[in-house]
Amino acid sequence: MPSLQHLADAAVARGVPGVLALVAHGDRVETAAAGVRSLGGSPMTADTIVRTASVTKPIVGALAMAVLERGDLALDDVASRWLPELADLRVLRHPSAALDDVVPLQTPIAVRHLLTSTSGIGLVGDFAAPLMAAHAERLGQGADARARPAADELLRRVGMLPLAHQPGAGWTYNTGMDVLGILLERVTGTPLDDLLRAMVLEPLGMVDTGFALRASQASRTATAHRRGTDGAAPDEVDTPAMLLDDPPVLASAAGGLLSTAADLLRFWRMLAGGGALDGVRVLSEASVRTMRSPLVTAEPGNPFLDDQAWGVGGAVDVAPAEPFHAVGRYGWIGSWGTATYLLPGGTIGIWLSQLEFASPEDMGLVGDFLVEVARRDRA
Known part of the structure; x- marks a missing residue:
């Protein structure tokens, strides 16, 4: 061996x-x-x-669990309580759809959705999907984390894009973890x-x-x-x-x-x-x-x-x-x-x-x- x-x-x-x-x-x-x-x-x-x-x-997942244990958050808390940028979102009819092919949000994003990458914020399995290009170009979701905008600007841009799926109805990668980090900052008032x-x-x-x-x-x-x-x-x-x-x-x-x-x-x-x-x-x-x-x-x-x-x-x-x-x-x-x-x-x-x-x-x-x-x- x-x-x-x-x-x-x-x-x-x-x-x-x-x-x-x-x-x-x-x-x-x-x-x-x-x-x-x-x-x-x-x-x-x-x-x-x-x-x-x-x-x-x-590592950040462990931090989120520690914050939950401390009682600062609960899994069913609605994320827009601290992230108002996520209060009025649209959802793609299909993860590969055009960015304007959307339906209304049926369920608000909860803490549990950000914790498990099921919020609909993130990269999808179809690399040719318009949403993938939008996350790379507008949100800096590539290999270089230095390309990502500051927290408030990132949240503003996230709020302007549709979700890939209804919260809890799918799994998306990466971007939602950045949003989780910003949530932890705002909840605790600590960078x-x-x-x-x-x-x-x-x-x-x-x-x-x-x-x-x-x-x-x-x-x-x-x-x-x-x-x-x-x-x-x-x-x-x-x-x-x-x-x-x-x-x-x-x-x-x-x-x-x-x-x-x-x-x-x-x-x-x-x-x-x-x-x-x-x-x-x-x-x-x-x-x-x-x-x-x-x-x-x-x-x-x-x-x-x-x-x-x-x-x-x-x-x-x-x-x-x-x-x-x-x-x-x-x-x-x-x-x-x-x-x-x-x-x-x-x-x-x-x-x-x-x-x-x-x-x-x-x-x-x-x-x-x-x-x-x-x-x-x-x-």
């Missing part, structure tokens, strides 16, 4: 600038690093800081980064995680890369220097966190421990069970969910359609080449690179790692 080092080296040989792979089970942790943080730059190391992209989602730090990051000792890059972190931060005709090339607008000089205006709950393998391991160990780590409880066991439960599904063939289910902030495997699936596995992947999963046997897998997923081959690289994680969990 391949070692982690073999998998990391193989990814670099196939064009990924740098990789850090980690597998943990209980107190046992194995890591492997290969390649560089940036082409021609420093080696990839265990303390490298990366853009987590959508690996942000489970999302401060709220996350107080309720999740500091209790877990996640010292390198946040929505903004600190100057002291820049030297060990990997550069984002994209594939071109001649191989991987740095994204000139998303280098560590640019993150410092021109930081994101939105703390994106859908994909804006920076972190390290060590910090991410502490978060996933908390989930594996039923909501507590090193004697510090962040979530109740019931909240962790909810996060890891298959709460909703998308339409068959949805390219985001791949016929699996969605919990809170991440996918839950309900069928072993691929070798890396394991019924009950919970976690998610990020567009900048990141993946974090907790498997039913307690194994945690973390894969960190900074090459945008742009092809099935790129996805296959992390897939090889996830197959090995699943094999170890079964062993």
